[in-house]
Amino acid sequence: MLIAGNWKLFKGPREAREFCGALAAAVDTSGIEVAVCPPFVSLAAALEGVRGSAVQVFAQSVHWAETGAFTGEVSAAMLAEVGVAGAIVGHSERRQYFGETDETVARRSEAALAAGLRVIACVGETLAERDGSRVEEVLRRQTAAIADAVGPHANLVVAYEPVWAIGTGRTASPEQAQEAHAIIRDILDVPILYGGSVKAENAPVLLAQPDVDGALVGGAALEVTSFAGICAAARAVA
Numbered sequence: 001m002l003i004a005g006n007w008k009l010f011k012g013p014r015e016a017r018e019f020c021g022a023l024a025a026a027v028d029t030s031g032i033e034v035a036v037c038p039p040f041v042s043l044a045a046a047l048e049g050v051r052g053s054a055v056q057v058f059a060q061s062v063h064w065a066e067t068g069a070f071t072g073e074v075s076a077a078m079l080a081e082v083g084v085a086g087a088i089v090g091h092s093e094r095r096q097y098f099g100e101t102d103e104t105v106a107r108r109s110e111a112a113l114a115a116g117l118r119v120i121a122c123v124g125e126t127l128a129e130r131d132g133s134r135v136e137e138v139l140r141r142q143t144a145a146i147a148d149a150v151g152p153h154a155n156l157v158v159a160y161e162p163v164w165a166i167g168t169g170r171t172a173s174p175e176q177a178q179e180a181h182a183i184i185r186d187i188l189d190v191p192i193l194y195g196g197s198v199k200a201e202n203a204p205v206l207l208a209q210p211d212v213d214g215a216l217v218g219g220a221a222l223e224v225t226s227f228a229g230i231c232a233a234a235r236a237v238a
């Protein structure tokens with residue numbers, strides 16, 4: 001069971017260090033894995049904050065090239081040098097706003113895994129796709145792109161994040177999450193996280209689904225109390 005907090009565009013270095021110190025003191029990691037995913041500039045500070053604890057630090061993206069003319073990007077080797085454990089790849093916000101495609105998600109995943117990083121690769125349908133009964137088709141296409149590139153790699157985790165549930169307060173029902181996770185697992189048998197308005201209150205029922213192996217948390221990961229509450233819910237079902 002992995003509980004990862006995706007901070008998105010929140011928390012600079014000072015806040016990251018303080019938050020991680022407080023989180024490390026508040027969270028019980030026995031039997032589960034806990035990770036935070038700060039913005040690039042806050043990674044080193046977050047690593048200082050979690051030092052001495054089992055809380056891991058992941059980046060929010062990673063480029064496929066080792067070096068080169070790729071303004072604004074960061075390579076897997078650079079992240080490994082800083083000391084992070086892994087990276088999120090292909091979050092729907094990157095697909096939506098920054099032109100990420102199934103192909104770039106596959107390339108980024110491949111490079112990160114080759115460099116020894118762990119990868120949380122994100123998939124998930126939009127509301128229009130769900131309303132158009134295209135959930136299975138979309139999940140199969142997105143997951144197959146990752147599977148074709150890297151297969152069921154030991155350092156790979158997939159996150160199912162229905163776009164309509166992100167930041168909306170609207171979660172997938174436990175049945176919808178389980179159904180989607182089963183489709184993903186049919187193609188790629190790796191741990192699968194659920195993401196989309198996960199809170200301490202709804203975490204127990206979501207995490208209790210047989211094919212839900214953890215959570216990728218946005219808003220509720222920005223406060224120590226709520227994030228630690230989700231981690232406690234994970235420990236209860238782990």
Ligand code: 13P
Binds near residue numbers: 006167169196198218
């Ligand atoms: P929320 O938990 O804020 O809905 O965000 C989910 C998410 O996008 C995590 O990556």
